[in-house]
Amino acid sequence: MAFQKLIRERFFPHLWCPGCGHGTVLNGLLHAVDELGLDQSSLCMVSGIGCSARIAGYVDFHTMHTMHGRALACATGLKLARPSLTIFVPMGDGDATAIGGNHFIHACRRNIDLTAIVLNNRIYGMTGGQYSPLSGQGILATTAPYRSIDPAFDVVQLALGAGATFVARTTAFHVKEIGSIIKKAVQHKGMSVVEIFVQCPTYFGRKNKIGDAVQMLEQYRDRTAPLGSKKLEADPSLIARGIFKDEQRPEYCEEYAKIIARAQGKEA
Amino acid sequence: MSQRKSSRAGAGAKAAAAGHIHFVQGNEACVHGALYAGVSFFAGYPITPSTEIAEHLAERLPGIGGAFIQMEDEIGAMCAVCGAALAGAKAMTATSGPGFSLKQEAIGYACMAEIPCVVVNVQRAGPSTGLPTKVAQGDVNQARWGTHGDHSIVVLTASSVQDVFAITVEAFNIAEIYRTPVILLFDEVVGHMREKLIIPAPGELPVVERLRTAVKAGVNYHPYLPREDGRLPISDFGDVHRYNVTGLFHDIFGFPTENPEQVSKLVYHLVDKIENRSHLLARYKEFYLEDAEHILVSYGSSARSARHLVEGRRRKGDRIGLLELQTLWPFPAQVVREKTAHAKNVFVVEMNLGQVMAQVKQATAHPDRVFLVNRMDGMLVTPTDIGKVMRTVEGRGF
Numbered sequence: 075m076a077f078q079k080l081i082r083e084r085f086f087p088h089l090w091c092p093g094c095g096h097g098t099v100l101n102g103l104l105h106a107v108d109e110l111g112l113d114q115s116s117l118c119m120v121s122g123i124g125c126s127a128r129i130a131g132y133v134d135f136h137t138m139h140t141m142h143g144r145a146l147a148c149a150t151g152l153k154l155a156r157p158s159l160t161i162f163v164p165m166g167d168g169d170a171t172a173i174g175g176n177h178f179i180h181a182c183r184r185n186i187d188l189t190a191i192v193l194n195n196r197i198y199g200m201t202g203g204q205y206s207p208l209s210g211q212g213i214l215a216t217t218a219p220y221r222s223i224d225p226a227f228d229v230v231q232l233a234l235g236a237g238a239t240f241v242a243r244t245t246a247f248h249v250k251e252i253g254s255i256i257k258k259a260v261q262h263k264g265m266s267v268v269e270i271f272v273q274c275p276t277y278f279g280r281k282n283k284i285g286d287a288v289q290m291l292e293q294y295r296d297r298t299a300p301l302g303s304k305k306l307e308a309d310p311s312l313i314a315r316g317i318f319k320d321e322q323r324p325e326y327c328e329e330y331a332k333i334i335a336r337a338q339g340k341e342a
Numbered sequence: 343m344s345q346r347k348s349s350r351a352g353a354g355a356k357a358a359a360a361g362h363i364h365f366v367q368g369n370e371a372c373v374h375g376a377l378y379a380g381v382s383f384f385a386g387y388p389i390t391p392s393t394e395i396a397e398h399l400a401e402r403l404p405g406i407g408g409a410f411i412q413m414e415d416e417i418g419a420m421c422a423v424c425g426a427a428l429a430g431a432k433a434m435t436a437t438s439g440p441g442f443s444l445k446q447e448a449i450g451y452a453c454m455a456e457i458p459c460v461v462v463n464v465q466r467a468g469p470s471t472g473l474p475t476k477v478a479q480g481d482v483n484q485a486r487w488g489t490h491g492d493h494s495i496v497v498l499t500a501s502s503v504q505d506v507f508a509i510t511v512e513a514f515n516i517a518e519i520y521r522t523p524v525i526l527l528f529d530e531v532v533g534h535m536r537e538k539l540i541i542p543a544p545g546e547l548p549v550v551e552r553l554r555t556a557v558k559a560g561v562n563y564h565p566y567l568p569r570e571d572g573r574l575p576i577s578d579f580g581d582v583h584r585y586n587v588t589g590l591f592h593d594i595f596g597f598p599t600e601n602p603e604q605v606s607k608l609v610y611h612l613v614d615k616i617e618n619r620s621h622l623l624a625r626y627k628e629f630y631l632e633d634a635e636h637i638l639v640s641y642g643s644s645a646r647s648a649r650h651l652v653e654g655r656r657r658k659g660d661r662i663g664l665l666e667l668q669t670l671w672p673f674p675a676q677v678v679r680e681k682t683a684h685a686k687n688v689f690v691v692e693m694n695l696g697q698v699m700a701q702v703k704q705a706t707a708h709p710d711r712v713f714l715v716n717r718m719d720g721m722l723v724t725p726t727d728i729g730k731v732m733r734t735v736e737g738r739g740f
Contacts (some may be wrong), residue, residue, distance in 0.1 A: 141447055
């Protein structure tokens with residue numbers, strides 16, 4: 075394992091709370107990158123704001139820590155200006171589905187070759203535990219003292235509906251699955267969306283009396299099941315994990331390359 | 343399909359058709375200027391009265407191997423410009439008032455992260471949706487202070503199609519030299535007015551290329567350590583140096599810091615790199631100022647009406663002159679102070695409620711001699727409007 079060369083070791087230990095799932099996602103991402111053996115100078119990470127965005131500080135890639143919700147828009151410019159880059163875009167609940175929701179659906183629609191990772195912890199962590207568009211109804215949060223009345227987005231359905239061509243979901247309990255799914259997402263040509271349930275024991279778990287990090291992880295184990303499994307068939311109330319879509323559709327930068335060829339009179 | 347390995351940087355330089363005489367709108371002249379300066383990336387969102395800039399670049403950029411993208415919103419367009427600039431592109435966007443409001447977030451990011459880029463605002467009347475197809479100059483203060491926090495920024499303008507071309511080239515050059523967003527604050531009249539444009543031959547106007555670091559691979563590169571001359575050599579994303587770019591206060595490596603000394607140093611750097619060089623950034627034109635008793639100060643399309651009046655009165659023997667500002671920020675206070683020092687009266691002609699007038703009053707030793715000639719009704723301020731105010735000030739009534 076050549077992890078040392080992929081991280082900025084001097085910034086560890088990381089700033090996330092004890093028990094937070096974000097480090098698990100970082101771990102899976104590093105496994106995927108290591109196994110793919112990608113040229114490190116082509117690796118970029120563009121993040122927004124929040125706990126999830128801080129992943130960018132820890133990886134020794136070209137890293138752009140942008141504005142809340144704007145990671146995908148910045149990444150779109152970066153990718154279109156230099157299509158040879160491999161770009162990861164980690165996002166939290168707010169980045170992906172609230173303040174950045176418009177950029178999210180349009181990046182999916184364009185099918186631009188980015189790997190978006192949605193770290194879904196159902197809460198705004200960095201600001202201290204407010205409900206998010208992924209919290210769902212009945213959730214306690216600092217801004218929902220009488221429980222949330224807001225229904226939640228389903229990130230997978232949202233990405234599918236918007237046109238992403240690789241859509242997957244896993245959880246921080248399923249550590250190896252994180253690596254293998256991210257690996258496939260990077261290999262996929264087009265917009266990849268990987269939703270990962272991550273525990274926030276500090277705000278979500280404690281406030282909603284779910285328990286500590288271990289108990290939250292056990293919930294991910296017990297309340298999810300692989301797509302197409304007998305377990306899922308037997309209990310439709312479980313949340314499906316796995317790859318929901320992996321299809322080819324013209325990729326945005328490749329389509330733009332055709333525009334360039336046409337404008338230059340060199341039509342293929 | 344072959345992957346384009348390199349960035350699109352510099353692709354625009356060979357694009358502008360040199361030496362040709364064109365009859366074009368200001369917005370189109372802006373496009374020609376951008377191409378002359380080497381623009382290779384544009385992200386935008388349709389908005390009146392700036393849309394022609396996007397339309398023409400959509401047509402021109404792919405031909406030179408550049409890229410055009412119509413984003414989902416104004417915010418996304420400004421963000422895409424930031425991303426593209428870090429990839430090595432000379433990047434720009436164009437908008438008008440409502441879009442300019444939305445872009446402020448990412449303009450602040452570009453200020454903080456020192457990302458070179460050009461933002462065009464073809465002004466219409468505001469606030470809010472205002473008068474989408476009518477002229478105004480009400481965004482002067484927004485261009486300076488629209489994004490939050492202490493920062494500095496460069497804002498340029500022009501009053502003719504030919505000047506729009508030249509000032510657009512300047513905007514790209516200044517963006518490169520100072521690693522800053524530069525705002526081109528045009529207005530609806532200048533944007534849509536058609537005039538002759540002569541495109542200079544390549545090399546006739548200076549074009550500043552991006553200053554890239556000479557630090558070799560494997561040697562520590564400090565992306566945010568200015569050289570002795572204040573310039574900040576960049577390394578493009580995808581090249582050998584991997585570093586961090588953030589909107590947080592950061593150290594010389596680009597990593598977040600809360601160290602009070604480093605925070606203070608950065609904010610002063612961001613402001614001083616521009617404010618301390620305001621004399622180098624002051625662009626203006628002067629007409630008959632040598633012996634002028636009455637001086638008009640104006641900019642953009644207002645300056646055309648001002649000049650018309652000045653020419654007419656000069657023919658009658660009046661000692662009247664015009665100072666036309668092309669740099670609005672950093673405000674060329676010294677230029678205004680010196681040029682108006684001996685004037686009996688100074689008339690600031692603009693289409694807002696006195697945004698530049700306030701700066702002129704501050705700049706001069708005699709603020710009581712500074713008067714505002716303005717219109718804020720969607721109509722171009724006319725020579726007659728100026729003449730009326732002058733008569734009143736001179737005690738001759740309307």
